[in-house]
Amino acid sequence: MKRALIVTLACAGSCSESPAPVPQPVAQTQTTRRPVAREELAKVMAELGAPVPPAEIPDELRERAQGLLETLAGTDAAMRRLARTELRDLGPAVAPLLAARLADDAAAPAQLEACAEALGEFDTPEAAEALLARIEAMRTRKDTAPWVRTQCAWRLGSGTQDWVVPRLILHLRYETDHETVAWIARTLAHFGNFAGLDGLYVIWRTGRTPEMRDLAAQTLGLLASEHGFPDSDALLRAWIEGDPEQRLHAPPLSLLHRREIWARIAGFSEWQLRGVDDARFTLARESREATPLLALALEDENRYVRIHAAQTLERLGRRALAAGPALMRALDDAEIAPQAAETLGAVGYREAESALSARLGPDQPIDLRTSAARALGKLALSSSLVALEPWTKDDVQLDLRVAASCARVRCSPADVPRPLLESLLRHMTSGQVDSAEPENALALWLAAQAQRDQERFGDAARRWTEVAGDDPPLRVGERAELLRGLFAPQR
Amino acid sequence: MNARALAGMLVAALGAWAVFSIYHTPAKAAVAVAWESSNQCAQCHPLPFDEWKSSWHAQSWTDVEVRKQNDDFGNSDCIDCHAPQPVFETGIGNRVLPRSTRRIEGVDCIACHQMLDGRMAGTVDNPSVACRPLAQRELVRPEFCAGCHNQHGTIDQWKASKYAQPGPDFQDCIACHMPYRDPADPTKGRNHTMHGGHDxxxxxxxxxxxxxxxxxxxxxxxxxxxxxxxxxxxxxxxxxxxxxxxxxxxxxxxxxxxxxxxxxxxxxxxxxxxxxxxxxxxxxxxxxxxxxxxxxxxxxxxxxxxxxxxxxxxxxxxxxxxxxxxxxxx
Known part of the structure; x- marks a missing residue:
């Protein structure tokens, strides 16, 4: 009986058609992760020790400082000069009093100036905080005295409080006073950060008045000469390209600066994008000294921390070259692998070429394959041509095909086969893929041709640049027309 | 009831199950399809596809005004919401993350419907068709939209309104933004144009x-x-x-x-x-x-x-x- 039952059940089981296996979820990395950002932040905080509450200002000192501030509001210039010096000599103990006066919109200009000067001289975190707070106040209320912000920015640049760098970088996003922009740029440079150059270039090119443009040009020239570069273009190039010749002054980060960076990295896990956007913006403009911290964050247990760290490294570009090995490991982290691949390209980590080529294969997820192709394009090594070629064919998934074709152009723009160019031209206007990718690749090809054969391609390359404008469909249409003319059989 | 009778009933039940297993042919499970583009959805779902195609969700990557504002996505912060990974992948209520392929499709079919295992979230269960849909209540929850639309507080504003309170006034996001195509016949599905401020x-x-x-x-x-x-x-x-x-x-x-x-x-x-x-x-x-x-x-x-x-x-x-x-x- 029992045997019959087993046979019957076995028969029933084997006769029922088993459903097709359900595809497994995307493989997730199973390594044990830890809250790297929070732990590192805690470590830095522990090293800094518990914050010490500001000491009470002795009554006598307070009275003296207040008396000096009143003198500063008076009309006697000689007395004001004396009061200013004396105030500075009172030392950091009076910083809270000066900070309060600096924040007071009703204070007399001489008082504000003297407070900024003395706080700059004190060179303590509390004094720097007061100067920073005065600069940042314009983001929450109308500031009718931008010159005070200029003063504060200047004074911050004479001290050693490098932790102000991230907050000054973020402030540049909002600052409307060109003099303050110039002084923030100088202060950043004092701390080995050249993120202020961008703003100076914008003012130099588009400033509303000749004075504004002149000031920007002078500051650019000054920064270049101060840092041993023949001109500001060379300085900017060194900054963007990660300073391969190690000519830029890059002091190590202070503990307080590390705290600022780790706090922002930990904030990557926030739900609201506003803070995350600010953190990405700020950290992407840090010096290469921030790279090891961001590379460490690629191991965080929180995927938002990992992916935003990878994005920030991508935006740091060549300054993040040292993150190469950590990014290579991140290629095995399914949640951030595509971003890690693109970042490897952006930072120019050539050692990643074979790992990226391996990620082009059909056994990999399509987004990783596409990102790997883009990364190879950014590395622009002619040795990648063989790996890319198979994925430029017509039967390949569209995103991958376009990415591989564009990468193919980037790796060797001088000798791109005509069918590939025509295919990219079609993709540029097809509406099936983002037009920017083929458009940029074709721009590169045209520039390479113009360099090689000025007579034949020079005019087209010039016209390509002239067809600018902020209406992408119009621009793309005109550029496509230009290329069609070039590709048409010569009569 | 004695042991013999109990065993008899057990044998009878197993026998019935065996017969059922032999003669019942389950719906043939479809082979898993790799979803690489929302255009693949058009073949079986032309109406919602066309509705979506005309929607602003479909133009979130290509809209000229958007591209002007974000410098042709040179400001890559905007990619997170304008070309998001599938919501089911990042998790409902979580902040969305950017994807690196088919960005031109913007907020597309795959972004809202694709689940972790490659099946599609929908309103019915059907393992025998290509997208192997699974009925998912989560699709209609306001939290589903929150990853992008609460970045500026819209879902929180709704939660503070009478429309979020249980009762006769209750109306969720889709009540207004994805109404039934035919209010008299909900089986005809919801409109995928997802109209808002442009309407x-x-x-x-x-x-x-x-x-x-x-x-x-x-x-x-x-x-x-x-x-x-x-x-x-x-x-x-x-x-x-x-x-x-x-x-x-x-x-x-x-x-x-x-x-x-x-x-x-x-x-x-x-x-x-x-x-x-x-x-x-x-x-x-x-x-x-x-x-x-x-x-x-x-x-x-x-x-x-x-x-x-x-x-x-x-x-x-x-x-x-x-x-x-x-x-x-x-």
């Missing part, structure tokens, strides 16, 4: 404009009667302006005069408060101007981009869309 009729239903006399002076009243969130909401680029002008009977109307703006400003617009009108609330403004002692015309306009070409002399009729217009006489 001026929807905007008109969201607010009312009234002008009444208060001690002989005109008092303008704007009420948020239909939006389950602030008016306007979500996009900082959206604005709605109240303008008025005297009606002096001449053929040439006088220029519009600005009275009030509903808008949540950008961060860099220092000193400007958030003046959006919360759900169910009203704004009352009396026009004190001497020119408003006679007949006047008041109009509410809606703008998809916040700035006028000449802020000193705005031309709302040319630069924005008329929502309501009311005439008033003392």
């Amino acid at each position: 001026i009729e929807l905007v008109r239903r969201a607010v009312t404009l009234e002008v009444r006399s208060i001690a002989g002076a005109p008092q303008v009243v704007v009420r948020n009667v239909g939006a389950g969130h602030n008016f306007p909401t979500d996009e900082r680029s959206r604005a709605s302006d109240i303008f008025w002008r005297p009606l002096d009977g001449s053929d040439t109307p006088q220029p519009w005069r600005k009275l009030y703006r509903f808008r949540n400003p950008y961060r860099f617009e220092v000193g400007q408060p958030n003046t959006e009108l919360p759900a169910g609330q009203a704004l009352e403004l009396t026009i004190e101007d001497d020119a408003a002692r006679g007949a006047i015309e008041v109009a509410l306009f809606f703008k998809l981009t916040p700035y006028y070409e000449d802020p000193e002399r705005p031309d709302p009729e040319r630069e924005s869309i008329l929502v309501h217009r009311v005439s008033w006489k003392p």
Whole structure:
């Protein structure tokens, strides 16, 4: 009986058609992760020790400082000069009093100036905080005295409080006073950060008045000469390209600066994008000294921390070259692998070429394959041509095909086969893929041709640049027309 | 009942199950398909696909205004919401993350429907068709939209409104933004155009404009009667302006005069408060101007981009869309 039952059940089981296996979820990395950002932040905080509450200002000192501030509001210039010096000599103990006066919109200009000067001289975190707070106040209320912000920015640049760098970088996003922009740029440079150059270039090119443009040009020239570069273009190039010749002054980060960076990295896990956007913006403009911290964050247990760290490294570009090995490991982290691949390209980590080529294969997820192709394009090594070629064919998934074709152009723009160019031209206007990718690749090809054969391609390359404008469909249409003319059989 | 009878019943039950297993042919499970583009959905779902294709979700990557504002996505912060990974992958209620392929499809079928195992979330279970849909209640939850649309507080605004409270007033996101194609027959599904601020009729239903006399002076009243969130909401680029002008009977109307703006400003617009009108609330403004002692015309306009070409002399009729217009006489 029992045997019959087993046979019957076995028969029933084997006769029922088993459903097709359900595809497994995307493989997730199973390594044990830890809250790297929070732990590192805690470590830095522990090293800094518990914050010490500001000491009470002795009554006598307070009275003296207040008396000096009143003198500063008076009309006697000689007395004001004396009061200013004396105030500075009172030392950091009076910083809270000066900070309060600096924040007071009703204070007399001489008082504000003297407070900024003395706080700059004190060179303590509390004094720097007061100067920073005065600069940042314009983001929450109308500031009718931008010159005070200029003063504060200047004074911050004479001290050693490098932790102000991230907050000054973020402030540049909002600052409307060109003099303050110039002084923030100088202060950043004092701390080995050249993120202020961008703003100076914008003012130099588009400033509303000749004075504004002149000031920007002078500051650019000054920064270049101060840092041993023949001109500001060379300085900017060194900054963007990660300073391969190690000519830029890059002091190590202070503990307080590390705290600022780790706090922002930990904030990557926030739900609201506003803070995350600010953190990405700020950290992407840090010096290469921030790279090891961001590379460490690629191991965080929180995927938002990992992916935003990878994005920030991508935006740091060549300054993040040292993150190469950590990014290579991140290629095995399914949640951030595509971003890690693109970042490897952006930072120019050539050692990643074979790992990226391996990620082009059909056994990999399509987004990783596409990102790997883009990364190879950014590395622009002619040795990648063989790996890319198979994925430029017509039967390949569209995103991958376009990415591989564009990468193919980037790796060797001088000798791109005509069918590939025509295919990219079609993709540029097809509406099936983002037009920017083929458009940029074709721009590169045209520039390479113009360099090689000025007579034949020079005019087209010039016209390509002239067809600018902020209406992408119009621009793309005109550029496509230009290329069609070039590709048409010569009569 | 003795043991023999119990064993007999067990054997009978197993036998019945065996017979059922032999003769019952389950629906053949479809082979898993790799979803690489939302265009693949069009073959079986042409109606929702066409609706989506005409929607602003489909244009979130290509819209010229969007691209102008983010420097052709040079500001890559915008990619997160304009070309998001599938919501089921990042997790419902979680912040979305950017994807690196098919960005041109914007907020597409795959972004909302693809589940972790490659199946598609829908309203029915059917393992035998290509997308192997699974009925998922999560699709209709406001939290599903929150990853992007609560970045500016829209879902929180809804939660604070009467529409989020259980009862007769309850209405969720899809009640207004994805209504049934045929209200009399829900089996025909929901409209995938997901209309919002670009649909001026929807905007008109969201607010009312009234002008009444208060001690002989005109008092303008704007009420948020239909939006389950602030008016306007979500996009900082959206604005709605109240303008008025005297009606002096001449053929040439006088220029519009600005009275009030509903808008949540950008961060860099220092000193400007958030003046959006919360759900169910009203704004009352009396026009004190001497020119408003006679007949006047008041109009509410809606703008998809916040700035006028000449802020000193705005031309709302040319630069924005008329929502309501009311005439008033003392």
